[in-house]
Amino acid sequence: MNSSHNIGCERLIVKLREGGITDERVLEAFRKVPRHLFVDNPIQAYDDVALSIGSGQTISQPTVVAQMTQLLELGKDQKILEIGTGSGFQAAILAQFSRRVYTVERHRELGDKARLRRREPGYANVTFKVGDGTCGWIQHSPFDRIIVTAGAPVTPESLSAQLTTGGIMIIPTGGRSAQELMVYKKTDGGLESQSAGQVVFVPLIGQHGWKE
Numbered sequence: 001m002n003s004s005h006n007i008g009c010e011r012l013i014v015k016l017r018e019g020g021i022t023d024e025r026v027l028e029a030f031r032k033v034p035r036h037l038f039v040d041n042p043i044q045a046y047d048d049v050a051l052s053i054g055s056g057q058t059i060s061q062p063t064v065v066a067q068m069t070q071l072l073e074l075g076k077d078q079k080i081l082e083i084g085t086g087s088g089f090q091a092a093i094l095a096q097f098s099r100r101v102y103t104v105e106r107h108r109e110l111g112d113k114a115r116l117r118r119r120e121p122g123y124a125n126v127t128f129k130v131g132d133g134t135c136g137w138i139q140h141s142p143f144d145r146i147i148v149t150a151g152a153p154v155t156p157e158s159l160s161a162q163l164t165t166g167g168i169m170i171i172p173t174g175g176r177s178a179q180e181l182m183v184y185k186k187t188d189g190g191l192e193s194q195s196a197g198q199v200v201f202v203p204l205i206g207q208h209g210w211k212e
């Protein structure tokens with residue numbers, strides 16, 4: 001990373017702290033994963049904004065990526081499922097903490113582009129698939145953590161069924177243009193839910209999501 005990226009990144013870290021990110025491991029992951037490699041136009045890479053990545057999709061706002069990562073309470077031995085690879089940035093952040101990240105993207109051009117970035121440092125433990133993530137990834141289930149980075153009308157039962165007992169799932173649910181960020185913890189007694197606030201995500205489109 002050159003010095004202008006370092007300055008931009010440190011400025012972003014200050015913003016993340018101001019936004020309530022207290023987990024130092026999350027902040028360190030933002031230092032390690034160069035966001036400018038995941039966007040087409042690197043000029044705004046370290047601004048706290050969502051940016052277009054093509055196919056009508058976006059790389060999420062850094063504050064939101066950091067908040068969702070922190071809410072997952074990650075540990076080194078965990079297996080994570082991400083729905084909505086997009087640029088691959090969130091997957092690369094998750095890869096810093098976990099044993100393996102499985103990530104699914106419905107747009108082939110985005111999935112293929114993200115897969116090409118696998119050569120970046122600290123990104124080898126990510127497995128990519130192009131397909132409908134609303135069905136999860138049954139072959140690799142159950143997952144210790146599930147993160148959905150697109151907005152669903154309701155929480156798909158197909159995903160909660162692939163979460164381990166003791167696992168955490170984060171998913172924006174609600175309207176097509178604005179949602180509530182839901183945090184689920186799976187216990188022996190079922191799913192406990194909590195809202196982490198309002199968010200705006202592109203729609204989750206698929207069999208158990210919105211129709212195209």
Ligand code: SAM
Nearest residue numbers: 059084086087089090105106133150204205206
């Ligand atoms: N996590 C991404 C990143 O770090 O760049 C940002 C994700 S973007 C906000 C949401 C992504 O979800 C889009 O790329 C969209 O194509 C994808 N998506 C929507 N519905 C999907 C589905 N059923 N399965 C997989 N991906 C889906």
